[in-house]
Amino acid sequence: MARTTKPKLAVWKFASCDGCQLSLLDCEEELLEVAGAVDIAYFPEATRAVVKGPYDISLVEGSITTPHDAERIHQVRRASRFLITIGACATAGGIQALRNFKDVREFVGAVYATPQYIQTLSKSTPIHDHVFVDYELRGCPINKYQLLEVLSAYLHGRRPNIVPHSVCSECKRRGVVCVMVAKGVPCLGPVTHAGCGAICPSYGRGCYGCFGPKETPNTASLSKRWRQLGVKEEDLVRAYRGFNAYSEAFRRESESHER
Amino acid sequence: MSQSGAVSENPYALPATDLQKLFDSLTQRGYQIIAPTVLDDAIVYEPVESVNELPAGVTDEQRAAVYRIKRRSDKAMFRWAVGPRSWKHYLYPPHQRLWEARRNGGSGFDVVAEPEEPPVYAFVGVRPCDLAAIAIQDRVFLSEQYRDENYGRRREKALLIAVNCSHPAGNCFCASTGTGPHAQTGYDLALTEVLDSKQHYFVIELGTERGAEVLEGVPVQPASPEQCEAAQRVLENAARQITKRMDTTDLKELMYRHLDSPHWDDVAKRCLTCSNCTMVCPTCFCHTVEDVTNLQGTVAERWRKWDSCFHIDFSYIHGSPVRVSESSRYRQWITHKLASWQDQFGVLGCVGCGRCITWCPVGIDITDEVNALRRSEESKAALTSPKEESHANP
Ligand code: SF4
Ligand code: SF4
Ligand code: SF4
Numbered sequence: 344m345a346r347t348t349k350p351k352l353a354v355w356k357f358a359s360c361d362g363c364q365l366s367l368l369d370c371e372e373e374l375l376e377v378a379g380a381v382d383i384a385y386f387p388e389a390t391r392a393v394v395k396g397p398y399d400i401s402l403v404e405g406s407i408t409t410p411h412d413a414e415r416i417h418q419v420r421r422a423s424r425f426l427i428t429i430g431a432c433a434t435a436g437g438i439q440a441l442r443n444f445k446d447v448r449e450f451v452g453a454v455y456a457t458p459q460y461i462q463t464l465s466k467s468t469p470i471h472d473h474v475f476v477d478y479e480l481r482g483c484p485i486n487k488y489q490l491l492e493v494l495s496a497y498l499h500g501r502r503p504n505i506v507p508h509s510v511c512s513e514c515k516r517r518g519v520v521c522v523m524v525a526k527g528v529p530c531l532g533p534v535t536h537a538g539c540g541a542i543c544p545s546y547g548r549g550c551y552g553c554f555g556p557k558e559t560p561n562t563a564s565l566s567k568r569w570r571q572l573g574v575k576e577e578d579l580v581r582a583y584r585g586f587n588a589y590s591e592a593f594r595r596e597s598e599s600h601e602r
Numbered sequence: 603m604s605q606s607g608a609v610s611e612n613p614y615a616l617p618a619t620d621l622q623k624l625f626d627s628l629t630q631r632g633y634q635i636i637a638p639t640v641l642d643d644a645i646v647y648e649p650v651e652s653v654n655e656l657p658a659g660v661t662d663e664q665r666a667a668v669y670r671i672k673r674r675s676d677k678a679m680f681r682w683a684v685g686p687r688s689w690k691h692y693l694y695p696p697h698q699r700l701w702e703a704r705r706n707g708g709s710g711f712d713v714v715a716e717p718e719e720p721p722v723y724a725f726v727g728v729r730p731c732d733l734a735a736i737a738i739q740d741r742v743f744l745s746e747q748y749r750d751e752n753y754g755r756r757r758e759k760a761l762l763i764a765v766n767c768s769h770p771a772g773n774c775f776c777a778s779t780g781t782g783p784h785a786q787t788g789y790d791l792a793l794t795e796v797l798d799s800k801q802h803y804f805v806i807e808l809g810t811e812r813g814a815e816v817l818e819g820v821p822v823q824p825a826s827p828e829q830c831e832a833a834q835r836v837l838e839n840a841a842r843q844i845t846k847r848m849d850t851t852d853l854k855e856l857m858y859r860h861l862d863s864p865h866w867d868d869v870a871k872r873c874l875t876c877s878n879c880t881m882v883c884p885t886c887f888c889h890t891v892e893d894v895t896n897l898q899g900t901v902a903e904r905w906r907k908w909d910s911c912f913h914i915d916f917s918y919i920h921g922s923p924v925r926v927s928e929s930s931r932y933r934q935w936i937t938h939k940l941a942s943w944q945d946q947f948g949v950l951g952c953v954g955c956g957r958c959i960t961w962c963p964v965g966i967d968i969t970d971e972v973n974a975l976r977r978s979e980e981s982k983a984a985l986t987s988p989k990e991e992s993h994a995n996p
Contacts, residue, residue, distance in 0.1 A: 373897070380897040495897050504892040508877065508913050511963070515881035516696035516908055520642040520686055523963050525669045533876035533963050547642065558914050559928055561874045568667070568964045 350399035350498065353385035355419050357405025357412050358439055358467060362484040363430035364388045364404050370487050377491070380498055396422035400497060402490075403476075406432040406467045408439060413464065413473060420474040427493060428470045431483035431586035435555050438483075440467040440589035444597075467589070480505070481536050481554040483586035489538055507558040509533050510550050514541035522549055529569045531582065534560035534592070555587035562596035576600045614822035615829045618679070618795075618802035622653045623820045625726075631816060633724035633761060636692055638685070643671055645685040647692070647727070656727075657682060664771035664956065666965030677802065680795045683771035684729055684955050688884035689736060692723055693756045694743070700752065700891070702903040711902075716752075724761040724816075728789065730782035731774070731955040733764055735884030737788050741947045742887050752906070761812060764789035767840045773956025775846040775969060781953040783840040789813070794833040805833035848954065848969040849976065857941035860975050866929035869971060872964050873932050877910035879958035879966070880935065885951050888916070911935050936971060 354364055368389055370377060377383070384394030401423035407413050420426060431437050442450060443466045451458045470476055480493055489505055496503035506512075510532035514521065522528040522544050530549035532541065536557040543550050556562075566579055574582070583597035616624065628635050629651065637650045638657055645657050656679045663670045664683065674681065703711045728736070736757075743753035767774075767783035776782030785792045790813030793804045805825050808814050825833075880886040890909040895902045909916055911934045917924040925931050943951030952968065959967045 376897045491897065492894070495895050498897060499895045499899050501893065501895065504894060506913070506915065508910075509874070511874075511876040511878050512881065512908075512910065512913070515686075515878060518646070518687055518691060518696070520644040520646065521669075521878070521961060521963070524667055524961055525643045525671075525686075527668075530963070533874040533878075559875050561872075561928065564872050564874055564964050 349380065349382040351384040351394060351397075352381040352400045352402070352494075353396070353398040353419075353423070354383075354388065354402045355385075355404065356388070357403065357416065357433065357470070358408040359405030359430065359432040359437065361388060361404070363433075363482075364402075366429075366485050366487040366490055367402070370491065373487075373491055377494065381494070397424065398422055399424050400494070401426045403428045403433050403470055404430055406436045406439060406469060407473055408464055408467045409462055410464065411462070416470060416473050425477045425497065426470075426474070427478045427480060428476050429480045429485050429490065431481065431553065431555060432467075433470045434479045434481055434590075435587040436467040436469050436589035438586050438588070441584060442467055443589050444584070469589070478503070482538050483553040486538050486540070506537060508537045509557050510535045510537050510539065510541050510544070510554070513537045513539070514544045517541055517545065519545045522547055523568075523572070527572055529572050529574050529582070531565070534562050534565050552583070552585050552587055552593065555590045556592035560592045562592055563599075566596060566600065612808070613825045613830060613833075614806040614808075614817065615825040616804045616806055616820065616822045618797075618804065620821050621679075621804065624816070625651070625653055627816050627818070627820050628724045628726075628761070632722055633816075634721040635724050635726055636689075637726040638680075638682075640671060644669060645671065645682050646687040647685075647689065647725070653679070656680075661769055662771055664773045664960045666773070666959050666967050667962055668965075669960050676797055678768070678795060678797045680727060680765045680793075681769040681797075683767065683769060683774055684732065684884075684957060686882055686957065686961055688882065688955075688957070689725055689728065689732055690739065690884055690887075692725070693736070693760065694739065694753055694887065696908045698752060698906045700904045700906055702901060705900045720756045722759045722761075723756070724763060726763045726765070728762050728764045728785075729767060729955070730764065730785040731776045731779075731953040732884055733762065733785055733788040734776075734779075734781035734953040735955065736762070738885045738947065738949060738951065738953070739887060741949070761816065762789045762791075762809075763813075764792040764809075766792060766794045766837055768795060768836050770840055770844045771956065771960075773846060773959040773967075774844055774954065775848050775956060776954035777841060777844045778846075778848040778850060778969075779950055779952055779954035783844065784837045791817070794836055796829065796832045796836055798832070803829065805829055846956070846969060848952075848972055850950070853950070853972070854941040854944050856972070856975055856979075857937045859979075861933070861937070863975065863978065865971070865974055865978060866933045868974075869932045869966065870928035872966055873912075873928055874964060875912045875928050875931055876963060877912040878961050878963060880910040880912060881908060882957040882961045883939075884955060884957070885939075885953060886910075890916070911938070932966075936968060939968070940972070 447465050451461050493503045523530040528549045531552040532550035535552045536554035538554045579600040580597045583593040638645050639648045639655045640657050658677045658679045659674045661674050662682045703713045705711050743750040764785040789809040792807040888909050892905045912931050914923045939951040
């Protein structure tokens with residue numbers, strides 16, 4: 344297809360570990376293809392060249408944790424035609440959202456010598472709490488093939504093949520033997536969004552919920568099963584308080600085991 | 603309806619120590635052998651070359667949401683029931699590319715059909731319930747009106763070597779669906795494993811010409827009357843071990859009477875809508891089709907992928923999905939299996955293999971749900987009859 348100008352892509356970072364952006368660099372072979380298909384205009388992690396906005400596609404990594412970032416995300420939104428959040432931090436608040444269950448001032452007092460220099464918000468929140476998001480890509484980290492799929496779908500005007508089904512659906516299609524049924528290992532797969540390809544069950548481990556809640560997650564029923572498998576209430580709280588602790592379904596389930 | 607009928611006429615016998623010769627005969631004839639083997643704490647069907655890979659001395663224990671393999675004190679190779687995988691993994695693979703299209707330099711594109719010829723399979727260890735399941739998928743994919751070539755070219759070349767059951771598991775209810783534990787039809791060869799303190803051999807029943815062909819060069823002998831009787835005892839014993847039942851009388855009507863039952867909300871409290879049940883079910887055939895492109899837009903591919911009625915977008919029709927609630931999705935699955943399947947394909951959609959019960963992470967049991975519907979009718983009847991009486995005698 345003859346395209347006169349390539350779409351401009353920007354990658355933005357908020358509170359995060361950079362792991363999701365690195366998935367883009369991790370594309371190695373495909374990276375040249377990406378560079379051929381889009382104009383990587385703003386990507387401080389990879390290049391110092393900066394092209395001014397507006398941008399056709401913005402990939403946003405990280406959560407909002409500071410007053411400054413709460414402002415900056417609005418600038419990013421204004422400069423972006425299509426905004427895609429990538430990863431558990433941007434879509435659910437990330438592991439740093441564990442602060443949301445406690446008083447952040449106590450942490451700041453305990454960690455920093457001069458807490459008065461620290462400007463931080465009481466909660467770590469996902470990007471969709473602040474601005475309109477066109478597409479959310481889940482995962483901690485995201486799956487690079489899903490990232491390529493979203494970009495490819497965007498470029499060719501089709502719907503991305505990314506589904507909100509359970510990890511179990513991927514697990515079974517791969518022919519992995521269910522660790523919960525065959526070994527009694529607790530697994531979050533039945534309530535977790537697909538996307539990783541059931542990595543942990545394929546290594547005999549239970550799913551940790553990196554991709555956050557799936558569509559209609561029945562966490563109460565799964566927790567009941569976990570209790571039968573011998574998991575304690577406090578460990579259920581911990582299981583749901585991972586990278587997606589502040590996602591609605593996991594937050595409510597963890598809180599229901601705290602009481 | 604239990605099928606523990608007599609071993610068919612003129613069977614052969616093969617010492618267990620010569621089973622490898624049957625495997626060799628299959629390999630020499632170009633078959634890829636798929637047979638049971640232990641993988642990640644379960645007995646699954648995998649490509650194998652040697653009988654040493656079979657689960658000799660291993661068995662399974664199954665309950666709702668629980669599967670465990672156990673060591674046996676003997677060296678029996680086939681004393682276990684079905685595992686999480688079914689033969690549909692091979693006949694109707696979970697991911698399958700249907701075709702690809704490439705831009706041809708000009709303004710058009712060329713469609714490239716899948717070049718790869720699928721392997722010619724010999725399935726060894728097909729359980730009677732799974733034979734019935736394959737026959738059901740044949741009706742689905744190979745009807746005269748709508749023939750699925752992708753299924754057809756795998757299925758029609760495949761050789762089915764059944765092994766009758768000697769150790770049904772706790773969730774097997776094939777006796778109720780009339781599909782086991784003794785294979786009646788649909789096999790090329792059917793084996794019954796006999797193992798006592800003195801001998802270990804297989805009694806082999808012939809199903810087809812192709813079955814007879816692969817026995818050429820394999821040191822089989824006509825089975826003696828004693829050997830046939832021993833095989834018969836194995837089958838009778840297996841039939842006795844099946845304790846799980848599902849009453850199929852009036853089943854279709856029962857399901858249709860309960861489309862609006864409050865019971866579906868009760869199931870929805872437990873159901874994870876995870877789709878494990880449909881993925882392990884040997885008769886479930888639903889799939890979706892996905893189109894993918896490369897970044898440059900020079901290649902597009904169409905893939906077929908197992909889908910499930912437990913997914914919301916599965917019922918997406920023009921603007922919104924039809925079955926949003928969890929209760930409607932479970933009801934769809936069980937009602938299709940047990941009722942509308944009969945209208946659609948003329949048979950029950952369930953072969954009583956029990957996989958959906960074992961592999962449901964929260965142990966939802968299809969037979970229990972049917973029983974619950976029956977009980978709800980009984981209690982309703984009990985409730986209404988005294989009322990009628992009081993009405994009659996004011
Ligand atoms: S191992 Fe986990 S993800 Fe896989 S089927 Fe079992 S519960 Fe689901
Ligand atoms: S019945 Fe069990 S296996 Fe099937 S979707 Fe519900 S929870 Fe999952
Ligand atoms: S519905 Fe359940 S018991 Fe029936 S064939 Fe399917 S998996 Fe087996």
